[in-house]
Amino acid sequence: MSWWFTRSTRLSSEKAAIADLEAGVDWLQVGRWQTNSDLAMCVGFRIVTGDDEFAFEMIYPSVFPDAPPMIYTQDRSLVSGHQYGAEGELCLEHRPDNWLPTITGADMIASCQRLLSEERPEHGAIVHARSAHIASLGRDMRSHYCRLLLTPGDLEALNTLSEYTPQPLILKDRKAASSLISSIVSVGQTDTPFWVSDLLIPKGGLEGNGFVVRVPGAVKQGDISADDLKALLEGVRLAELGNTVLESDGHEHLLIGDAADWELFWIYGEAGKRKVINYTTLPIPEPKPRLPSSHASLSGKKVGIVGCGSVGSKIATSLCRSGVGEFFLIDEDIFFPGNIVRNELDLDDIGSHKAYALRDRLLRINPRIDVKALRISLGGQESANSMAGALEALGKCDLLVDATADPSAFNMIASVSTRQRKPMIWTEVLAGGIGGIVARSRPDIDAVPLAARSQIEIWCNDQGMEWARTAGTNPYGSRGSDGTPLIAEDAEVAIMAAHAARYATDILTRPDASIFPMSAYVIGFSSEWLFNEPFDTRPIDLQPVGTWGETADLLGPDALLQLLKDHLPDKETADATVATG
Template sequence: MIWWLSRNTRLSSEKAALADLEGSVDWLQVGKWQANPELAMCVDLKIEHRGEEFGFEMRYPSIFPDAPPMIFTNDQSRISLHQYGPDGELCLEHRPDNWRPAITGADMVASSHRLIAEEQFEGGDTVHARSAHIASLGRDLRSKFCRLLMTESDVKAINGLPEYIGEAVSLSERKAASTFISSINHIGSKDDPLWTSDLVLPKADREELGTAVRVPGSGACGKTSADDLRSVLEGVKLQDLASELFDTDATTHLLMGNKDKWELFWLYGEAKARKVISYSMVIVPPERQRLPTGFDDLANKKVGIVGCGSVGSKIAASLCRTGVGKFLLIDEDIFFPGNVVRNELELNETGAHKSHALRDRLKNLAPNADVTALRMTLGGQESAESMTGALEALGDCDLLIDATASPKAFNMIASIATRQKKPMVWAEVFAGGIGGVVARARPDLDPVPLAARGQIEVWCNDQGVDWIRPESAGQYNGQGDDGAPLIADDAEVTIIASHATRLVTDILARPDSGIFPMSAYVIGLSSEWLFEQPFDTRPIDLKPDGQWGETSDALEPEELLEILKEHWPPKESDDATAAAK
């Protein structure tokens, strides 16, 4: 609805307030009130100051009075340093951050006059009026589409270079969200660098070589003309460097500055018509503690995840963000467009194995993460050697996760967890939007995984309510009472995966004193099955059952020695002697 039609009383009061202001001052003339083609209400204004006349248009937004009117110059000229560009609105005392509906357009016009009076002096001189702006990095960078990221350590290192002496610099270039981002890899030669940056980012789109030079008081920042930049270099007697950068058709890079003012210049084009693009320096804030205390040691933990589908991919990404440093991923499935509705992966990974695509995803989240990905299915038609290798690799993990919803895979993971005394966590999303289950099995604290799963099944059967289960494992849909399909969406899968992730981090960070009193939870996401309402959570008290650890025959030392003698592999010299005979 157009505000000046639905709230004509407010329009009348706006006109009256502006007319009262016009009658009480000698610097204001109010023109015609008229809607523009976009049906925004506008009014022409003339403000006089020191004999000079300024023409404006005040334009009311469609959501007025919830947002302030905007005042523009009629000729799209810049008349103030508090203006969003030549054709932009004036930045006045009343802004979106302090606006109140009781403020009127007349108040905005009065603010405009005060701004002009403070900035405009005789002779055409302009000074910057006092500012109430709060600095914002995001706002300052809105128009900076080429940015150079540097850490405080980078700045300190590059300020340690000798003055006026060029040094090789290696740069990483990447494009992110329509912005070109550059960062320092190292200063000096690759084999013997003077400095290697402590900014750790994923693999760049490309790497570029350039020259870094410290030039005190160079005044280079903001130079976007090749002639101007060359003049700066030649003015500080860096003619050789200038010739190297400009007398060529090759793409070159120059990092120049001093103290807290550094700028990267990208030079390209033919020697007779060189062009320059400048990158604005952005200091990366120091890392702050963003994770709970006690999570510091997660970087040394290795987690094995079997199943890289919806649940597994989300658990893996969350654990990676939480600081887990090592992963083993196992899945033979291929990622297709239909998977994107619930998976951590993106359409760019279409056609790739989920385990390998998820490995790359984790490396993008944490470049230093150690991730091994296997393209296979536990219990599938694999070679005995590859299956053995996968199970041995699982045994080397600190914790195992089953995200397959496959009984066969569960049994194999449970066997490894039980024999190797490794904690295990599993999660399942069932019956579409109904809910899910998360559970853990900790060595010597909980029942072994197979016994734990059996106790959960018994508990569910004892509820006296029929299960609404999918027809096959791994399918997040079933049928309700009316026969309509029940399909789990991304939020529902994420909830179950997040609960499972919390069980994992709790075990890794607090192996002997977890915060969860129970080891299994059935989580409701709707008012179906046994759940009275969404987020209805039912804990299941698991009782210790089964033996953790390897089981072995009781043998006397003499018997063990005889077995070793009989089966110990022969030496190479023994094999050679036997062959000669």
């Protein structure tokens, strides 16, 4: 509802303030107050400055006085350098970035008059008034559909090119968020490029060939025609290049510029009727440190994640963003529409195996990582060969993560963790989003995983309340103490995944010293079970029990030799096997 329906006192004071202003000056004439078709309150007025007279309309927004009124020219003409186009409003001293509800429409009109007086002094040419405009890259790019990304490395490489010497160029175009984004793939011959861009370019998109040439002072801002481009190239003795890109029927790209000024042209259409589209160059700033320095080592770490569902998908993407360079994913499940509510995947992944879809998701975050994925169920009815291969691969990871909440899978991962002396993390969302558990086992520091899990269950049972562990067909649903259905939501799953991801980076970057004093925590999301309130956290002090590493029966030299003699094939048997194989 518009403000003037409910704030008649403010409307009266607005009218009185503008009437007082009109009575006290000789440059203002106020017209009629009335609403427009949108029921927005409007008032027309005229301002005289020097020999000029300007007609304006001030429109009060429906949320006034929380936002300022807008002043337009009545005929929607351009009268000021501080105007958002001919049909746009004037940019005055009082704007959304400095607006206060105590400012009035009369203040806006007075500001409008000061702007016109400064831009049109009594004696002299029209000038541009002083500006309080603060540049904003996002605001400046709103109207630019085609954009060329250039990294600092791209610019440095381009500026080492010899002047007036065209080089082959490979670009990639992709549509993203209502924009066409182009980026350099490489400069130079395809087989022996002079430069390969350091920009992380996602898969997909359309690669195109073109040319790049360094020409000092050649960049011409704004749209240009094919004839303009031809004249520009001929003027710098590059007529042959002009003929190549302008006298054909194919799509061509030309990147031209020098120093910080580079412009990309897309040339297409029939020969003799060529069209030219300008890309707006968008330099990528030098990256700011956004991760702790200790995370630099994560690029050389490999994490095995079993379970690519709600929790596992979120852990994987968080670790990928944190810098982990290699992943091994295991999950046999298919991604369905119902999984959208809690999973990191989206509608594009419907019908895909979760492990493969998550692999592709991680590569869209960082195309340089190495991701392997298996579509099997750890502990399920799989071939012995597949299961053995999966366990061997897990044993080569630097960290194991169980995100399945499946005891069978846990047992197998725990066995690999213990035998191969690899740290392990597991997390679980309690039934109905009541809370969650996150725990870790570190070789020679914590209990082995199976012992740690037993201690956690004992602790939970000792609380004197029924164990709220996941059970039944809906691992995320249960009922509260009043019988109301409780279902875990995405935010609650994300909290547990975030805790597990923090445990993971802590283990990988601080193998001998942790920021977490305890190796297991129970976190509440409600006042159910043993929790007093949401975010009620209970640490569990796990005792380091169990033996890490392989257990072996050591044989003496004679017994070992006899073992080999008994089981290794002799030469005749080996030759016969080869002959019949």
